[in-house]
Amino acid sequence: MTAQGDQLSQVGEGANRPSLPSGEQRDIPEATVARLALYLRALTSLAERGTATVSSDSLATAAGVNSAKLRKDLSHLGSYGVRGVGYDVSLLSQHIQRTLGLDENRAVALIGFGHLGQALAGYAGFASRGFRIAAIIDTDPELIGSRLRGVTVEHADRLAEVVRRAQISIAVIAVPAAVAQEVCDRLVAAGVTSILNFAPTVLGVPEHVDVRKVDLAAELQILSFHDSRKSHKTLSNNFVGATVDQRMSVVAKSGVIS
Amino acid sequence: MTAQGDQLSQVGEGANRPSLPSGEQRDIPEATVARLALYLRALTSLAERGTATVSSDSLATAAGVNSAKLRKDLSHLGSYGVRGVGYDVSLLSQHIQRTLGLDENRAVALIGFGHLGQALAGYAGFASRGFRIAAIIDTDPELIGSRLRGVTVEHADRLAEVVRRAQISIAVIAVPAAVAQEVCDRLVAAGVTSILNFAPTVLGVPEHVDVRKVDLAAELQILSFHDSRKSHKTLSNNFVGATVDQRMSVVAKSGVIS
């Protein structure tokens, strides 16, 4: 199986936009967008190691996908690879970053500063990947006023004000399920248009707002499903586990990624 | 909207759970499995509210999918709905739980007890949904020996021993990326066959092991992609004050959902 994150999230738009906005980039398939992040990480890792060019094949293994898929994905963004050689690591990396809109150093609001919120805030890949936590909100008096890397934790009452002033359009919800919808409504009212939701709830939002959710219980349950089936089988026929991609990665790569 | 999962599954033959007399749930599409968790949550919520039966239509809205999809999903597990009436809430709920293997109260190992690990451990939906944290592992001397709901935090050196003794087959990796592969290898060696990985790394595993990953940076980047495109299209209208219609739809939906 695959493995890697899946998710399909829903982008909430109802009416699609057949008409290209003011666009330069043509439509990139959703599945491809979801993988660009993986490629980007692999590329960053390669760059740190001083690699200048990389073939679709080795980049693919590093990212845990197969090479045909990788090439097709890159072709969607009008990639510039060189036949017989491969891709220029830093060039491709920049290209992907631009495509994902990461060159704008986007401001993100973090709502909920409990364990999960703090874990997210401390997540290294945050700042290093084009995101900046511009606001932190909670309701706990113990937390309010504390600072994290220059950002002060504000009370939920000031949510709208803070979000508006910092021109934040992306928010991460890391609050208990019971208050998630309320928080969401306030964020939307304050102008947030993209939400990453960690609370186990289906959020209702207007159609111009995008919600992606990360559902821990669901992930575990999916694992559980496969696991419970595995236990009824003999060792000789379990292909139930890893994907082809992963099998390849086992051979070629453990340790390569960092 | 949503899309989720990729994952190619292929469950080999269909010997089912021996304990089930009539169960012939074989070949459940991966996409369906991923949604069962959502249905289960919605059903639980309905049950708490005392609802006895529910139509595919309202269950679908509660879970955030459309009703045709829901019905097809349920049909894959040989569901027992009643035409003209709907589904029996508690019956369906039990059926899904069995299908996901949640009736076995599965033991899970949590590796890494930093902020993320603690957030996961404190996650309510954990115990309440068929999972039991049977072991917690870390390397920080400050943490080792502390207890959480009867489980003592053990040092990583004892990982194999602890995992083997508790017969754990599912583990959650919540450690820094740099050590994730090593932890993974040890888990596999100790007999773990299903892993939920929060570290931003591609894990190499043998083919009989299933890995799912939750990639925070990737999620944000996907949001960023859509968000950056939206801003081009909406330059002219600032939704800092969403229209009344939009707000109302928020209100209306939120009432329906939980």
Added chain:
DNA sequence: ACGCCCTTGTGAACGCGTTCACAAAATCGT
């Protein structure tokens, strides 16, 4: 009993995404 109305279950069409397989570039060695 009977017919109306409601809701499920599903065959069929459709669309998206993955995989295959190969022709088109580009480099390198001789």
Added chain:
DNA sequence: ACGATTTTGTGAACGCGTTCACAAGGGCGT
């Protein structure tokens, strides 16, 4: 200069999953 070699980019086939639309089934009122 040129052929051998490598690796990209992509048209085409395929397969999975979603959506549509409707027949089949079941309850309920009369």
